Amino acid sequence: MYLADSNRYASMQYRRCGKSGLKLPAVSLGLWHNFGHVDVLENCRSILRLAFDNGITHFDLANNYGPPPGSAEENFGRLLREDFKSYRDQLIISTKAGYYMWEGPYGEWGSKKYLVSSLDQSLQRMGLDYVDIFYHHRPDPDTPLEETMAALDLIVRQGKALYVGISNYEATEAAKAIKILRDLGTPCLIHQPKYSMFVRWVEEGLMDVLGNEGVGCIPFSPLAQGLLTNKYLKGIPADSRAAKAHGFLKEEEVSEEKVGKIQQLNALAQQRGQTLAQMALAWVLKDDRITSVLIGVSKTEQLTDCLHSLDNLAFSTEELAKIEGILK
Numbered sequence: 001m002y003l004a005d006s007n008r009y010a011s012m013q014y015r016r017c018g019k020s021g022l023k024l025p026a027v028s029l030g031l032w033h034n035f036g037h038v039d040v041l042e043n044c045r046s047i048l049r050l051a052f053d054n055g056i057t058h059f060d061l062a063n064n065y066g067p068p069p070g071s072a073e074e075n076f077g078r079l080l081r082e083d084f085k086s087y088r089d090q091l092i093i094s095t096k097a098g099y100y101m102w103e104g105p106y107g108e109w110g111s112k113k114y115l116v117s118s119l120d121q122s123l124q125r126m127g128l129d130y131v132d133i134f135y136h137h138r139p140d141p142d143t144p145l146e147e148t149m150a151a152l153d154l155i156v157r158q159g160k161a162l163y164v165g166i167s168n169y170e171a172t173e174a175a176k177a178i179k180i181l182r183d184l185g186t187p188c189l190i191h192q193p194k195y196s197m198f199v200r201w202v203e204e205g206l207m208d209v210l211g212n213e214g215v216g217c218i219p220f221s222p223l224a225q226g227l228l229t230n231k232y233l234k235g236i237p238a239d240s241r242a243a244k245a246h247g248f249l250k251e252e253e254v255s256e257e258k259v260g261k262i263q264q265l266n267a268l269a270q271q272r273g274q275t276l277a278q279m280a281l282a283w284v285l286k287d288d289r290i291t292s293v294l295i296g297v298s299k300t301e302q303l304t305d306c307l308h309s310l311d312n313l314a315f316s317t318e319e320l321a322k323i324e325g326i327l328k
Contacts, residue, residue: 002083005053012055013310017291019214020189022163024092024292026285026310028058030220034298035075036066043298045079050300052084052091054307060192060218060294061126062096062137063118069101070125077126091132095122096167096192098137110140110148119160134161135192136177138168145173149180156186163189167220171205178213188215190291195219197228197265197280197327198258207289216291219284223295227254228280229302233263264326268319274312277302281309283323 014023029051035044048059065072073095084091097118100108108114119134134155136148152164164186166177174191181188191210195202199221210217223229236254262276269279281293297303315323 002049004049004087008053008055010055011307011310014055015291017190017216018210020163020187020216022092022189022216024058024216024218025056026292027056027281027306028060028092028218028292028294029056029303030060030294030296031072031076032060032062032065032220033296035072036068037071037075038067039075041075041078044075045083046300047297047303048076048079049083050303052087054303057090058092058094058292060094060220061122062099062135063101063122064099070121073122073125077128081127093126093128093131094133094135094165095119095126095131096135096137097122098135098140098167110136110143110151112147112151112154115148115151116155119155123160130159131161133163133165133189135165135167135190139170139173145176146180149177149184153181153184153186165190165192165216167192168194169206170201171209174206175209175213178209178215188213190216190218192218192220192294194221195284196222196224197283197323198224207287211289217289218292218294219290220294222284222293223277223280223306225296227258227262228265229277230266230275232259233266235259261326265323268322268326272312272319274309275305277305278309278312281306282313283315285309285313286315 013026015026016023059076061073061076063070097115098110101118106113106117115136134152136152140148155161156164164181165188166174169177169191178188193202193206207217226232232254236251266276269276272279284290284293295306297306
């Protein structure tokens with residue numbers, strides 16, 4: 001039987017999520033990759049146990065995580081029952097809906113029909129009565145935003161989620177969604193955008209919107225799907241995401257130019273006494289508008305490495321200038 005480490009909250013930093021009463025760990029664990037039926041369940045178990053033993057209380061999922069879609073929630077539900085059932089009230093569990101899940105006109109995007117049905121399926125897969133955070137996973141160009149946000153409001157009022165958030169919304173549409181939710185009486189808790197040293201669109205207005213509105217921010221892919229780690233310093237390893245047929249990181253993205261930048265960033269990280277992954281996470285966390293960074297790992301060693309990013313979150317002006325020079 002799993003017994004969590006009694007000192008698990010000693011070293012983790014917790015940040016308030018916007019203007020809400022909720023705090024999240026500075027490092028959260030995402031189950032986008034490595035937790036599907038194609039993966040080894042015991043490895044999933046080891047990663048979840050190590051995460052919680054080190055104060056990571058937030059586990060992030062979505063209806064389509066796997067592969068196959070839905071399998072990450074199924075596996076998480078099993079491990080939740082077997083290992084974490086007694087710790088449910090110490091956990092923040094999130095899921096999302098927005099991408100394709102089933103055939104027909106109601107199987108994706110942002111209609112009330114799809115969002116409510118999808119969350120019901122997610123709760124069943126995980127064996128939960130509610131999730132802590134439910135996100136609309138991506139903007140819907142056809143469904144009125146008022147309908148999508150009203151569905152999130154309904155889900156909270158039904159008790160199926162404690163909080164709601166949005167993901168992949170750009171600044172203008174995020175501001176509209178935040179206002180609609182506030183007027184409905186269910187504030188937008190958090191936004192989950194893609195953000196890293198290599199993907200910086202959030203700096204073009206979105207972070208200002210979130211800061212001004214008091215909404216939390218939890219970037220996904222802060223390590224650029226592994227590019228900002230030691231993994232690709234000498235090419236593409238056989239066990240990497242870029243080498244997997246079902247991975248989202250494509251081989252052509254690991255270009256010679258990109259590898260050159262990674263090598264320069266790695267040298268700077270070494271000067272700071274950090275690994276490249278640790279520096280990349282610290283770089284995102286340096287902004288106090290960031291609530292948490294959402295990492296995905298395939299090995300416990302990777303998780304341990306990422307946790308040490310919290311040992312040094314400070315950057316000198318010179319270091320930041322060097323990073324900008326490399327990235328440009």
